[in-house]
Amino acid sequence: DVKVTQSSRYLVKRTGEKVFLECVQDMDHENMFWYRQDPGLGLRLIYFSYDVKMKEKGDIPEGYSVSREKKERFSLILESASTNQTSMYLCASSRPTGEQFFGPGTRLTVL
Amino acid sequence: EDQVTQSPEALRLQEGESSSLNCSYTVSGLRGLFWYRQDPGKGPEFLFTLYSAGEEKEKERLKATLTKKESFLHITAPKPEDSATYLCAVRDDYKLSFGAGTTVTVRA
Numbered sequence: 001d002v003k004v005t006q007s008s009r010y011l012v013k014r015t016g017e018k019v020f021l022e023c024v025q026d027m028d029h030e031n032m033f034w035y036r037q038d039p040g041l042g043l044r045l046i047y048f049s050y051d052v053k054m055k056e057k058g059d060i061p062e063g064y065s066v067s068r069e070k071k072e073r074f075s076l077i078l079e080s081a082s083t084n085q086t087s088m089y090l091c092a093s094s095r096p097t098g099e100q101f102f103g104p105g106t107r108l109t110v111l
Numbered sequence: 112e113d114q115v116t117q118s119p120e121a122l123r124l125q126e127g128e129s130s131s132l133n134c135s136y137t138v139s140g141l142r143g144l145f146w147y148r149q150d151p152g153k154g155p156e157f158l159f160t161l162y163s164a165g166e167e168k169e170k171e172r173l174k175a176t177l178t179k180k181e182s183f184l185h186i187t188a189p190k191p192e193d194s195a196t197y198l199c200a201v202r203d204d205y206k207l208s209f210g211a212g213t214t215v216t217v218r219a
Binding site: 004033042050058088090097098099103104 | 142143145147152153154155156157160198200202206207209210211212
């Protein structure tokens with residue numbers, strides 16, 4: 001079974017803090033993704049990566065950056081957290097055929 | 112731009128009452144349509160991939176079908192544990208475009 005893990009299930013941070021969300025997959029997938037999910041807005045793609053050290057902006061990259069130094073690990077960075085970044089963050093990796101497999105999610109609250 | 116529309120937004124069923132969820136899409140050249148189940152507070156769980164019109168996939172009480180413009184997820188004799196949000200998505204190069212989902216509640 002594909003396993004995608006995320007570093008935290010719940011996280012509380014203060015406005016202005018730098019926040020790191022880590023994601024690890026164990027299926028040797030090339031592609032990895034970061035989404036946020038908000039009520040009424042659905043899943044929105046923040047960034048994705050199709051290879052080590054490669055990244056592409058998704059639909060809502062503002063205020064975020066990413067890092068992919070190893071194939072199995074994809075990190076999402078909030079440079080200076082703001083209250084409007086309070087959300088559920090979901091990481092996924094995908095097969096070459098497109099099926100994405102998601103982690104359990106990180107519920108981030110920015111106070 | 113790819114568009115995925117799911118209906119209805121919410122569906123309340125009695126246990127055993129079969130029903131269908133709709134996913135309509137506009138995409139130039141379908142490279143896969145995907146169904147997911149999501150429980151509250153959790154990540155989406157992959158269910159099915161469909162590639163071509165006429166294709167069907169089944170898993171327990173769920174059956175997904177595909178036409179050239181839409182997909183249906185049929186829930187046969189649902190049980191309370193089938194309560195979840197069901198998402199569909201279409202493939203666009205590396206990415207998936209997701210619909211807003213249908214939230215299904217099955218009452219005992």
